[in-house]
Amino acid sequence: GASGNVTNAVSLTTFELKEAEPEWFEWTGYIEKGYEPEVRFRNGTAAAKRLVRMLLNKADQFPEFQPFAQMKSAKEKGYERWHGTLMAYKGPVLRVWEIQVDGPHIDEWPPAGHEVLYGELTPKGLSTEIIEERMTQFAKLAFRRPPLEGELSPILHMIQAKLTEGLSPIESLQLGFQTILSAPGFLYLNEGEGELDDYALASRLSYFLWSSMPDAELFRLAEQGALKDSATLSQQVERMLADPKSNRFSNNFLRIWLELDNIGKMPPSREFVSFYRDNLESAMRKETELLFEHVLNTNLPILELLSADYSFMNRELAAHYGISGLEGNEFRKVSLSGAERGGILGHGSFLTASANGVDTSPVVRGIYVMNKLLDYTPPPPPDDVPEIEPDVTGATTLREKLVKHRADASCAQCHKKIDPAGFALENYDAIGAWRVKYDRKLDVDPSGRLPNGETFSSPGEFRNLVLEQEETFIRCLTKKMLTYAIGRKLNSGDRLVVDEMVEEMNNSAAGLRDLVEQIVLSKTFRYN
Numbered sequence: 267g268a269s270g271n272v273t274n275a276v277s278l279t280t281f282e283l284k285e286a287e288p289e290w291f292e293w294t295g296y297i298e299k300g301y302e303p304e305v306r307f308r309n310g311t312a313a314a315k316r317l318v319r320m321l322l323n324k325a326d327q328f329p330e331f332q333p334f335a336q337m338k339s340a341k342e343k344g345y346e347r348w349h350g351t352l353m354a355y356k357g358p359v360l361r362v363w364e365i366q367v368d369g370p371h372i373d374e375w376p377p378a379g380h381e382v383l384y385g386e387l388t389p390k391g392l393s394t395e396i397i398e399e400r401m402t403q404f405a406k407l408a409f410r411r412p413p414l415e416g417e418l419s420p421i422l423h424m425i426q427a428k429l430t431e432g433l434s435p436i437e438s439l440q441l442g443f444q445t446i447l448s449a450p451g452f453l454y455l456n457e458g459e460g461e462l463d464d465y466a467l468a469s470r471l472s473y474f475l476w477s478s479m480p481d482a483e484l485f486r487l488a489e490q491g492a493l494k495d496s497a498t499l500s501q502q503v504e505r506m507l508a509d510p511k512s513n514r515f516s517n518n519f520l521r522i523w524l525e526l527d528n529i530g531k532m533p534p535s536r537e538f539v540s541f542y543r544d545n546l547e548s549a550m551r552k553e554t555e556l557l558f559e560h561v562l563n564t565n566l567p568i569l570e571l572l573s574a575d576y577s578f579m580n581r582e583l584a585a586h587y588g589i590s591g592l593e594g595n596e597f598r599k600v601s602l603s604g605a606e607r608g609g610i611l612g613h614g615s616f617l618t619a620s621a622n623g624v625d626t627s628p629v630v631r632g633i634y635v636m637n638k639l640l641d642y643t644p645p646p647p648p649d650d651v652p653e654i655e656p657d658v659t660g661a662t663t664l665r666e667k668l669v670k671h672r673a674d675a676s677c678a679q680c681h682k683k684i685d686p687a688g689f690a691l692e693n694y695d696a697i698g699a700w701r702v703k704y705d706r707k708l709d710v711d712p713s714g715r716l717p718n719g720e721t722f723s724s725p726g727e728f729r730n731l732v733l734e735q736e737e738t739f740i741r742c743l744t745k746k747m748l749t750y751a752i753g754r755k756l757n758s759g760d761r762l763v764v765d766e767m768v769e770e771m772n773n774s775a776a777g778l779r780d781l782v783e784q785i786v787l788s789k790t791f792r793y794n
Contacts, residue, residue, distance in 0.1 A: 409451035411465035464488035477514040550614035565777035572609040614698035621696040628688030635687040641742035644680040686714035690728035
């Protein structure tokens with residue numbers, strides 16, 4: 267729902283509609299104050315989607331607002347633009363007969379959360395002991411550890427002072443809760459120096475795999491001092507990965523590793539708008555998330571992320587890839603023929619995040635591929651080297667320009683490493699669609715030579731060469747995931763830890779799930 271502003275729209279749910287069959291749909295969701303429920307034809311034409319939103323927001327301006335009555339009314343009201351769109355549009359039509367909103371849905375009053383915080387407090391029953399008990403319980407959850415001795419004293423004194431001034435018990439406690447939620451202990455993970463204590467370890471583990479605070483089980487183990495035991499840690503990793511909350515790990519890690527948040531922040535150029543429908547970017551992310559979760563949950567080899575000859579897609583993403591026969595918005599596993607889309611190198615998310623929504627640059631994509639998959643980040647170019655614009659007009663191609671650019675000795679060394687990876691993916695445009703020619707009808711040339719002398723002539727051949735660098739990819743992914751897990755950059759002291767993990771992974775032919783466990787058991791994860 268949104269208040270007439272599509273940029274602030276929040277998707278509550280998605281339904282699959284059956285043709286010519288009226289249906290009631292029901293769901294439970296949270297609507298913020300100021301928002302209004304709204305129905306959108308997500309995979310319809312841009313004009314149809316916009317029209318549905320405008321008519322719903324302006325429904326009160328049409329007498330007896332009913333299906334298709336608005337055609338005549340729109341013209342009478344002076345909305346010729348709407349009338350023309352309605353009359354000209356011949357595609358599928360979404361008829362909304364009624365929208366009902368019920369709420370709030372609360373099983374009891376006061377709500378359970380209110381009871382947890384305040385209980386049945388009255389001015390007479392609000393003793394100093396009760397206040398301290400409530401604050402201590404709340405602070406333990408907020409700080410993810412028991413409060414230190416004297417840590418809550420200023421807050422307790424403030425509450426007593428407010429009560430003396432005549433503030434109600436509920437309002438006084440609310441001030442205490444607000445103060446705790448403004449404290450550094452809540453806002454920051456203060457893990458100390460050296461070996462993490464059990465509570466800090468519980469928090470690091472929970473934010474790594476669940477992107478949230480520890481649950482009751484982790485708190486219990488921390489209180490018992492049992493979480494530092496390696497066997498216990500391994501058991502907790504398995505338990506937490508089996509929990510639905512672990513999809514937060516997949517989603518958030520991929521957003522950091524592959525910079526998937528960039529998708530949607532770089533709007534496509536006008537030529538791509540008709541293809542870049544408003545849920546294509548989320549479908550791109552979903553494809554990569556589902557592949558990662560599949561490899562993680564089944565503990566497949568890490569290289570499966572690059573070598574998979576299948577993917578997960580819905581109708582819209584399949585159409586974007588030129589794959590026919592898929593119907594509906596539901597994602598399903600799809601076998602891929604050929605090498606154009608195998609592994610994340612062929613994912614729309616990977617290819618869109620490495621472009622800018624308008625055009626592609628072999629240099630930019632090459633840096634992205636080398637950094638995300640092969641553990642190489644080039645140094646910044648010299649200050650006196652001008653930037654090259656990705657212009658492919660005329661007879662001079664970008665490849666030819668880069669060849670001239672590499673004639674400069676100060677540029678040659680880096681471009682020799684990064685350019686081949688970028689050119690290998692030039693068959694994919696700025697939003698990951700397949701192409702064999704540029705807009706100016708120049709042929710795409712995806713061939714190249716790696717620094718070791720090996721050559722390729724297609725994205726598939728390049729992917730096979732990347733697959734041969736298995737240890738490099740495992741090392742790269744290990745470093746990216748370990749950095750994500752501990753929330754800081756790796757230092758020289760972490761190199762030996764990474765070396766040990768990579769060696770262990772290679773020797774045991776371990777899978778992605780094993781890598782997660784190795785990271786949790788590593789010294790870097792358990793120490794600061």
